[in-house]
Amino acid sequence: MLTFEELGLKPEILKAILEIGFETPTAIQQKTIPHLLNSKQDLIALAQTGSGKTAAFGLPVINQIDSNSKKTQSLVLCPTRELAIQIANDFNAYTKFSNRLDVLPVYGGASIETQIKALNRGAQIVVGTPGRVVDLIKRNKLKLEDIEWVVLDEADEMLNMGFKDDLDFILSHTPESRQTLLFSATMSKEVLRISNNYMSNPEEISSGKRNQGADKVDHFYYIVKAKDKYLALKRIADINPDIYGIIFCRTKRETQEISDQLVADGYNADCLHGDLSQAQRDAVMGRYRKKHLQMLVATDVAARGLDVNEITHVINYNIPDDLETYTHRSGRTGRAGKAGISMAIIGPRDVNKIKQLEKVLGKSFTKADVPAAEAVIEKQLMSFVDKVKSTEVDEKQMEPFIENIAAQFEDLSREDLIKKFVSVEFNKVLEYYKNSNDLNQAAKPGRDSEKGDRRRKEGNFNKLFLNIGQKDNLNAGTLLGWINGLQSVPNGIEFGKIDVQRSFTFMEVESQHEQTILDALNGSEFDGRKVAAEPKTGGGPRKSNRPEGKRHSGGGSGFKKRGGDRKPGGRARVKAGSGGRRR
Ligand code: AMP
Numbered sequence: 001m002l003t004f005e006e007l008g009l010k011p012e013i014l015k016a017i018l019e020i021g022f023e024t025p026t027a028i029q030q031k032t033i034p035h036l037l038n039s040k041q042d043l044i045a046l047a048q049t050g051s052g053k054t055a056a057f058g059l060p061v062i063n064q065i066d067s068n069s070k071k072t073q074s075l076v077l078c079p080t081r082e083l084a085i086q087i088a089n090d091f092n093a094y095t096k097f098s099n100r101l102d103v104l105p106v107y108g109g110a111s112i113e114t115q116i117k118a119l120n121r122g123a124q125i126v127v128g129t130p131g132r133v134v135d136l137i138k139r140n141k142l143k144l145e146d147i148e149w150v151v152l153d154e155a156d157e158m159l160n161m162g163f164k165d166d167l168d169f170i171l172s173h174t175p176e177s178r179q180t181l182l183f184s185a186t187m188s189k190e191v192l193r194i195s196n197n198y199m200s201n202p203e204e205i206s207s208g209k210r211n212q213g214a215d216k217v218d219h220f221y222y223i224v225k226a227k228d229k230y231l232a233l234k235r236i237a238d239i240n241p242d243i244y245g246i247i248f249c250r251t252k253r254e255t256q257e258i259s260d261q262l263v264a265d266g267y268n269a270d271c272l273h274g275d276l277s278q279a280q281r282d283a284v285m286g287r288y289r290k291k292h293l294q295m296l297v298a299t300d301v302a303a304r305g306l307d308v309n310e311i312t313h314v315i316n317y318n319i320p321d322d323l324e325t326y327t328h329r330s331g332r333t334g335r336a337g338k339a340g341i342s343m344a345i346i347g348p349r350d351v352n353k354i355k356q357l358e359k360v361l362g363k364s365f366t367k368a369d370v371p372a373a374e375a376v377i378e379k380q381l382m383s384f385v386d387k388v389k390s391t392e393v394d395e396k397q398m399e400p401f402i403e404n405i406a407a408q409f410e411d412l413s414r415e416d417l418i419k420k421f422v423s424v425e426f427n428k429v430l431e432y433y434k435n436s437n438d439l440n441q442a443a444k445p446g447r448d449s450e451k452g453d454r455r456r457k458e459g460n461f462n463k464l465f466l467n468i469g470q471k472d473n474l475n476a477g478t479l480l481g482w483i484n485g486l487q488s489v490p491n492g493i494e495f496g497k498i499d500v501q502r503s504f505t506f507m508e509v510e511s512q513h514e515q516t517i518l519d520a521l522n523g524s525e526f527d528g529r530k531v532a533a534e535p536k537t538g539g540g541p542r543k544s545n546r547p548e549g550k551r552h553s554g555g556g557s558g559f560k561k562r563g564g565d566r567k568p569g570g571r572a573r574v575k576a577g578s579g580g581r582r583r
Contacts, residue, residue, distance in 0.1 A: 008033070101124050134166045152170065217333055219363055246333075316342070384422065468505060470503075555558065
């Protein structure tokens with residue numbers, strides 16, 4: 001393995017690396033640094049966050065920037081404001097001992113005037129989100145004619161977030177002579193399109209197998225009924241008293257609900273989703289980074305800018321429908337050489353999705369049992385005992401009181417005394433787990449093998465109309481997976497025929513559960529789109545002649561809203577460091 005010195009970086013950069021504490025280059029750095037220092041050939045690197053990719057492109061680019069010129073020589077594009085700031089901070093650390101280099105992060109949601117002033121002063125490296133970069137190019141403030149290196153960081157994420165047109169615009173405005181570096185965790189069709197259109201004969205390197213999650217991540221899944229998911233989550237948290245985890249939910253509402261429940265149950269948690277203001281998001285991320293929060297409940301989109309190395313557990317509250325999402329989620333643990341755990345809480349019929357993930361990731365998942373109450377209690381007690389044993393006693397402060405206190409306990413035996421002290425902390429836990437059930441469920445065959453069964457009940461099915469369809473990346477499988485994952489959908493509801501059209505869908509549901517499903521779907525979000533569902537009557541997709549008895553209340557849209565919607569920002573608050581766990 002080559003050292004940083006042997007890779008050919010300048011002494012002042014080596015000094016900075018030493019100060020940061022990097023000892024040996026990571027696998028991706030071993031490959032990219034010599035390539036970028038010695039060749040102008042474009043580069044595609046398949047690398048996850050956590051692989052050291054920022055230094056993989058940052059160090060060799062910085063090594064070659066001409067600090068005597070104020071012109072912008074490198075443009076780094078990334079999906080989120082947080083990542084732009086992070087990259088710029090990392091670059092500043094790498095250039096600590098170099099001649100003055102200006103690295104400017106530019107992103108939306110902040111004053112463009114300030115960014116323009118900084119650009120006018122000159123910045124050799126600009127790190128930005130695509131929307132703001134386009135804006136600055138159109139205003140003729142960001143000049144691209146001297147760009148030598150364009151980095152597309154997390155290219156798949158940028159494309160997932162809808163920046164395709166912006167990337168096309170930016171890349172088509174950069175000089176032909178540039179070297180383009182594309183970093184992506186996954187190689188989707190869209191990423192390939194970008195590389196075909198804007199890169200010439202790129203060298204392709206990867207720090208591992210394609211699409212493979214971090215090597216040090218172990219994958220587990222738990223099978224529970226939909227109604228028991230939250231209880232399972234709590235047991236997982238309780239059996240891991242030192243958890244520093246992130247819980248991924250599919251919708252903003254679910255994210256808020258789970259976070260609120262955790263907070264109400266005494267856990268040290270908060271949430272991150274798109275309805276929060278930037279200031280609120282920054283505050284939550286800051287507290288999580290400082291470990292003032294133990295559990296962060298987040299949507300995929302909101303968690304994108306979060307860059308934290310020590311996450312112990314990634315918990316998939318729903319199994320995502322696509323591999324990319326799972327890869328990104330699980331890649332948040334097991335970073336920077338540390339071990340990590342990725343867990344999925346799934347329904348009895350979701351096991352086939354695990355099998356698919358195993359196949360594509362090339363990793364096996366272990367079926368784990370949701371811990372029994374006794375195991376959780378024992379773990380919590382032992383953790384408490386360890387805490388007591390390692391607590392430092394301030395003898396001096398204690399001294400004036402200890403005699404009196406000891407006298408109070410004189411007639412208690414040592415054993416009774418221990419029991420009483422432990423009970424102060426644990427009575428609530430013991431009470432909570434007193435009559436708790438086994439939450440584990442056996443796997444059941446997936447929906448596909450049930451077709452025969454479904455037809456059997458055909459007479460009892462009602463047809464629903466949904467306003468989402470193929471154009472929302474929906475198919476029958478993803479629809480069922482999504483519905484199964486909704487908290488308010490109890491287990492065991494039968495669905496009949498599902499007919500996914502381009503912009504809408506018909507689906508059959510057992511008639512006695514029609515209202516439950518309508519209530520669950522209306523107001524939910526699928527892939528960022530608000531879902532509207534109604535009973536289908538007659539021939540057309542959107543007939544409004546519903547039977548009177550089934551007419552929904554709730555405003556002009558004709559769709560019933562579920563209660564419990566929260567106003568943006570109406571979030572639960574936890575005091576920093578309020579780590580007590582009560583139920
Ligand atoms: P990244 O993939 O760029 O998000 O980096 C993940 C983490 O790994 C960051 O905290 C980096 O500071 C750290 N890192 C990057 N390169 C190295 C290295 N060669 N040795 C140790 N840590 C590193």
